[in-house]
Amino acid sequence: MSILHTQDVNRGGHMPDIAALETGIKKGDRAMLGRAITLVESRRSDHLAQAQELLSRLLPFTGKARRVGITGVPGVGKSTFIDAFGSNLTKLGKRVAVLAVDPSSGRSGGSILGDKTRMERLAVDEQAFIRPSPSAGVLGGVGRATRETMLLCEAAGYDVILVETVGAGQSEYMVADMVDVFLVLMLPGAGDELQGIKKGILEIADILAVNKADQDAGKARRAARDYASALHIMTAGDAAWKLPVLTVSGLQNQGLDALWETMEKHRHVMVEAGLFDQRRQDQRVKWMWAMVEDRLLTRFRNHEKVCRILPGLESDVRNDCKTATQAAEDLLSAFGMGDLE
Amino acid sequence: MSILHTQDVNRGGHMPDIAALETGIKKGDRAMLGRAITLVESRRSDHLAQAQELLSRLLPFTGKARRVGITGVPGVGKSTFIDAFGSNLTKLGKRVAVLAVDPSSGRSGGSILGDKTRMERLAVDEQAFIRPSPSAGVLGGVGRATRETMLLCEAAGYDVILVETVGAGQSEYMVADMVDVFLVLMLPGAGDELQGIKKGILEIADILAVNKADQDAGKARRAARDYASALHIMTAGDAAWKLPVLTVSGLQNQGLDALWETMEKHRHVMVEAGLFDQRRQDQRVKWMWAMVEDRLLTRFRNHEKVCRILPGLESDVRNDCKTATQAAEDLLSAFGMGDLE
Numbered sequence: 001m002s003i004l005h006t007q008d009v010n011r012g013g014h015m016p017d018i019a020a021l022e023t024g025i026k027k028g029d030r031a032m033l034g035r036a037i038t039l040v041e042s043r044r045s046d047h048l049a050q051a052q053e054l055l056s057r058l059l060p061f062t063g064k065a066r067r068v069g070i071t072g073v074p075g076v077g078k079s080t081f082i083d084a085f086g087s088n089l090t091k092l093g094k095r096v097a098v099l100a101v102d103p104s105s106g107r108s109g110g111s112i113l114g115d116k117t118r119m120e121r122l123a124v125d126e127q128a129f130i131r132p133s134p135s136a137g138v139l140g141g142v143g144r145a146t147r148e149t150m151l152l153c154e155a156a157g158y159d160v161i162l163v164e165t166v167g168a169g170q171s172e173y174m175v176a177d178m179v180d181v182f183l184v185l186m187l188p189g190a191g192d193e194l195q196g197i198k199k200g201i202l203e204i205a206d207i208l209a210v211n212k213a214d215q216d217a218g219k220a221r222r223a224a225r226d227y228a229s230a231l232h233i234m235t236a237g238d239a240a241w242k243l244p245v246l247t248v249s250g251l252q253n254q255g256l257d258a259l260w261e262t263m264e265k266h267r268h269v270m271v272e273a274g275l276f277d278q279r280r281q282d283q284r285v286k287w288m289w290a291m292v293e294d295r296l297l298t299r300f301r302n303h304e305k306v307c308r309i310l311p312g313l314e315s316d317v318r319n320d321c322k323t324a325t326q327a328a329e330d331l332l333s334a335f336g337m338g339d340l341e
Numbered sequence: 342m343s344i345l346h347t348q349d350v351n352r353g354g355h356m357p358d359i360a361a362l363e364t365g366i367k368k369g370d371r372a373m374l375g376r377a378i379t380l381v382e383s384r385r386s387d388h389l390a391q392a393q394e395l396l397s398r399l400l401p402f403t404g405k406a407r408r409v410g411i412t413g414v415p416g417v418g419k420s421t422f423i424d425a426f427g428s429n430l431t432k433l434g435k436r437v438a439v440l441a442v443d444p445s446s447g448r449s450g451g452s453i454l455g456d457k458t459r460m461e462r463l464a465v466d467e468q469a470f471i472r473p474s475p476s477a478g479v480l481g482g483v484g485r486a487t488r489e490t491m492l493l494c495e496a497a498g499y500d501v502i503l504v505e506t507v508g509a510g511q512s513e514y515m516v517a518d519m520v521d522v523f524l525v526l527m528l529p530g531a532g533d534e535l536q537g538i539k540k541g542i543l544e545i546a547d548i549l550a551v552n553k554a555d556q557d558a559g560k561a562r563r564a565a566r567d568y569a570s571a572l573h574i575m576t577a578g579d580a581a582w583k584l585p586v587l588t589v590s591g592l593q594n595q596g597l598d599a600l601w602e603t604m605e606k607h608r609h610v611m612v613e614a615g616l617f618d619q620r621r622q623d624q625r626v627k628w629m630w631a632m633v634e635d636r637l638l639t640r641f642r643n644h645e646k647v648c649r650i651l652p653g654l655e656s657d658v659r660n661d662c663k664t665a666t667q668a669a670e671d672l673l674s675a676f677g678m679g680d681l682e
Contacts, residue, residue, distance in 0.1 A: 052667045059661060144666060151664075197575050200544045230571035234538050281659045288658050291669035296637045299678055317629050318622045320400060323492075325485060326393045328632035337640055 018050060022057050028095075028157045030129060037131060040148040055148055058155040063280070065097075065154045068263065069175040071167040071201075072185030077211045078164055079118035081185060081250030086119070086162060088256050090127035094160050097153040098122065101146050101165040101175050102133035129158060143174045147287060150178065167198065176204035177283050180276065181266050183259075185211045186227065188220040188247075197227070202234065206266055207244055209259060214249035221247055240273040241266060305334035359391060363398050369436075369498045371470060378472060381489040396489055399496040404621070406438075407501045408491065409604065410516040412508040413526030414539075418552045419505055420459035422526060422591030427460070427503060429597050431468035435501050438494040439463065442487050442506040442516050443474035470499060484515045488628060491519065508539065517545035518624050521617065522607050524600075526552045527568065529561035529588075538568070543575065547607055548585055550600060555590035562588055581614040582607060646675035 016024075016035060024032025040051045072078050086096045098119065122128040131149060150161050163179055165171040176182045184205045186197070197208075208227060213220035228245040235243065244262060248255035270276040300306055313330055316322035332338045357365075357376060365373025381392045413419050427437045439460065463469040472490060491502050504520055506512040517523045525546045527538070538549075549568060554561035569586040576584065585603055589596035611617040641647055654671055657663035673679045 048666075048670075052664060052670065055664045056667060059664065063661060148664070148666065200541065202543070202575075203541045226574050230574040233567050233571040234543075234575060284658045284661070284665050285655055287665035288655070288668045288672075291666060292641065292672055293634065293638065295669070295673055295678060296641060297634065300633065300637060314626055314629070317625045320404060320625070323393060323396045323400065323489070324625050324628035325389075325489065325632060326397060327629045328636070329389075329393065331629075331633055332636055337636060 018054050021054055025156045033156045036152050037149050041145045062151045062154040065158055066160045067179040068162050069179035069182040070162060070164045071172050076185045076187055077250050081211055082162055083119040083122050084250045084253045085256050086128055087121045089160050090125050095127045095158045096160045097129045097158040098162045099131050099146055099149055100133040101171050147178050181206045181263050183207045185209055188212055188223045205243055207262055209246045209248045211248055211250055213247040214252040241269050300335055303335050306331055309334055359395050362395055366497045374497045377493050378490050382486045403492045403495040406495045406499055408520040409503050410520035410523040411505045412513050417526045417528055418591050422552055423503055424460040424462050425591045425594045426597050427469055428462045430501050431466050436468045436499045437501045438470045438499040439503045440472050440487055440490055441474040442512050488519050522547045522604050524548045526550055529553055529564045546584055548603055550587045550589045552589055552591055554588040555593040582610050641676055644676050647672055650675055
């Protein structure tokens with residue numbers, strides 16, 4: 001990428017120059033941070049270039065925050081939880097940023113996450129910064145903007161980044177791939193009332209917490225014990241970190257200090273095992289490849305000849321009129337990468 | 342793809358013509374089936390074309406078999422289990438094919454699965470056909486050859502296809518994506534001795550069976566009960582099929598009839614719920630895309646300029662000297678698909 005010249009900087013509209021954004025962010029200027037996030041979220045290729053220039057300047061100032069992912073089914077009380085948990089942290093002197101990955105926002109144009117009105121205390125807390133979900137970016141999808149927003153927040157001095165997701169589609173995996181610790185909030189229940197743990201979530205969860213423990217403490221404790229016992233049976237014994245199950249109440253601010261201590265303990269265990277830096281390094285390389293694959297497939301799917309034959313081929317394969325291999329070959333030939341012609 | 346002409350047919354060497362293979366396979370000729378599998382496993386592009394021609398002719402005769410995936414850790418007794426389970430089925434009048442997906446065979450050149458000497462009864466059973474792992478094919482990796490071998494076996498009249506895997510890397514997911522029912526064999530144990538269930542396996546397992554129940558029946562039953570109770574807590578209650586846990590002994594031929602009944606019941610439940618055909622259709626479309634992605638990425642990774650800059654970029658990203666987005670952009674530019682230049 002070429003170095004940006006002064007005359008290029010403002011062709012994107014009302015964007016301050018990169019040096020001003022860099023300086024402002026390093027000072028923790030919220031308005032500048034907000035503008036930089038808008039730049040990172042933009043789909044325009046000149047904005048993309050500017051955003052990458054800004055990020056490359058800020059990279060040495062990133063990476064110091066606690067990166068925390070949070071998921072849970074609708075109704076589990078994520079907003080109330082984050083409002084209380086984040087407020088506790090700002091009282092401890094930490095600066096807290098709340099970001100959201102909402103896989104639906106790209107389609108609907110709006111966002112059901114990161115809504116400031118759902119987090120009354122954090123929304124007016126000078127030490128907190130709440131950013132709603134970005135709409136899906138072109139390069140690397142919705143995940144890229146959130147990951148790079150996280151880097152901007154780190155450069156702006158935020159100590160804790162809370163990344164929340166509703167957990168639809170692949171969004172939980174996307175968030176797990178950008179944080180150091182992934183928290184799954186569960187609802188209390190007992191026996192048949194237990195709502196179960198979403199398949200695949202055990203692969204990415206680092207901590208489980210049964211929320212709404214204030215409603216019936218005994219029920220929440222039994223639920224936590226049942227989950228813990230199931231986890232004990234289900235998971236192999238040689239992992240560096242054993243998935244713990246806690247009970248908390250976002251509404252009554254119960255168990256949130258213990259949860260933060262557990263997160264700090266997780267960090268300590270991962271650092272000691274040499275897995276903390278490795279996880280971040282692996283995440284970065286994975287992001288790079290995810291963006292490469294995303295672009296290659298987008299080009300492929302948008303290729304004129306591919307577009308023309310794809311519906312028929314997919315239908316033939318679905319109806320068993322053509323082998324998957326032959327259909328793949330036909331598509332690749334149309335794209336100019338065939339083997340058989 | 343063009344229709345093959347007679348003079349093309351033998352350019353691949355000692356391969357009988359496609360019509361002869363087609364006729365032979367439809368008659369259930371084992372030698373012809375063996376040759377067709379060799380054709381499907383070949384990496385040569387002329388063989389690929391011939392294999393696709395053969396498969397497209399045989400497609401109308403495929404799809405009638407029970408497709409069963411089997412995995413378990415080394416030492417769980419897979420070979421003994423398959424030998425007994427398969428022999429029971431041939432005694433019921435079914436023709437049984439045993440295939441293997443071994444992710445290591447591409448590298449080592451050899452195979453540790455599908456070895457006939459491990460399955461003494463099936464190896465000499467006229468109603469059974471055992472095929473060792475293929476080495477990795479070019480298009481779509483090791484999975485393609487196994488999937489297409491399955492189709493050939495179906496056209497040759499095999500009623501049950503058992504696809505086994507050691508479960509390293511992504512091989513379990515690959516097998517789960519080509520079968521109707523996926524069986525996970527477990528070792529017995531109790532309490533702390535339980536070996537745990539590999540993360541992610543719950544997403545793809547349809548049946549769990551604790552093997553070696555002959556050694557200590559009580560222990561095996563307790564293990565099965567513990568797993569079942571953990572599964573009950575861990576899984577949501579709205580699925581069409583509840584993952585059952587059985588106890589079996591491959592060595593003593595115990596519980597294998599009940600296991601087969603459970604597989605038939607699974608099929609019935611899936612058909613009733615309208616999920617059986619949908620699963621197979623989704624699998625085929627997924628295979629098509631997997632092959633397309635595989636080829637695109639292989640082309641990308643082998644591209645001269647990409648090869649030259651990749652190690653440096655990956656190292657820069659790993660060491661946080663460059664953003665993942667910028668590195669992806671650099672790679673895509675080298676490939677001629679950049680956005681920023």
